[in-house]
Structures are given as structure tokens and as C-alpha cells.
Amino acid sequence: MDMIVGSTIDVRCTVTPPDGVDISSITPRMAVIPTWYRAGPQPADWHDAAWTDGTTALLLVGPNGAVDPALGDHHVYIQIDPPGAQVIVEMAGHLSVTVE
Template sequence: MLIPATSTEYVHIPITPPVGVDITGTPPKLAFLPVSSRGNPTVGDWQAGVWANGTEARLLVGPDGGAITLTAGDYRVYVSFDPPGSENIVRLSGYLSIT
């Protein structure tokens, strides 16, 4: 995905939950790490997202009221969700370029 740095818009992440598990009971979290950073997201990297359509996490990104404003660069996008049970799932969901 490519977004200009001046744009404020939702980043949408499709989620495939475990079979038969309702994941909408807790909000998803999203993290954006520069591609040059090779570590996993830490507690301070996560932003609280919302569910759209039940299986799509989204977060408003950008300078006009976004949860986070990203500078020009390339980012790895992570999503985390905590379904009922013992799992707490973290996935690398894709890449985002800010121009």
C-alpha cells in the first residue's frame, strides 16, 4: 500500500481468525515499524484499532486526527488480536510506503 504523508486515511488489514472463533470481543492492535528495524513490535509500538466488517482490523493513520502520523519511508505493518483461549496472535500483515 502507498499513502502520501499528507493523507489521513484508514489502513485496513484483513484477518483470518481461527476456525469457529469470534475475534471481535477485544479490539485489534496495529504496529508500524520501519523496514530498517528488524525487531518485533514492543508494547509502546501498538496502536488500538477497531474491527470493520468483523474480520478486518483498521486504524486511522495521518496528520489530521490519525492515531499515528508516519513520516516518509517504508514500514512493516503488524496486527495483533487476542481471541478467546490461550492464543495471543501477532502477524506481519504487509508493508506500507509513505511518500
């Protein structure tokens, strides 16, 4: 996905839940991390997202959103914490922030 710096867009991630697990009542969390940062998302990087349907999460990204990424390339992560011991974290995509 591409975005122009200064714009605010919806970033969407689709999740495949574990068999038999209803994730519709679980708040999805998303993180947008520069690709050069190799440690992965830290606790402060996660932002509450919203479901658009049962498996697609949405995060508003940009100056008026939950996170305003700098110019460059970023990994997009999603996290869901269903009941039980599992916490699911997946790299869900790529976001490139450009000047045009």
C-alpha cells in the first residue's frame, strides 16, 4: 500500500482466526513500524483498530490518525488476543510513505 506524506488513510488487514475462535468481540491492534527497525513492534507501537467485518481490521494512519509514519517504508503488523494462551501477531503488509 502507498500513501503520500501528510495524507490520512485507512490501512486494512485481514486476519484468519484459529479454527473455532470467534474474534468479533476482540479489539484488534495494529502497528506501523519502519522496515529498518528489526526488533518488531514494542508495547507503545500498538494502536487499537476496529473491525470492518468479522476478519478485516482498520486503522486510520496519518496526521489525523492513530499513528503518523515518516517518509519511507514500513511493515504493518496486526495483533489479536483471543481467549486462551494464544496471542496472534502477524506482519500483515507493507506501507510506503512517499512525497508524491
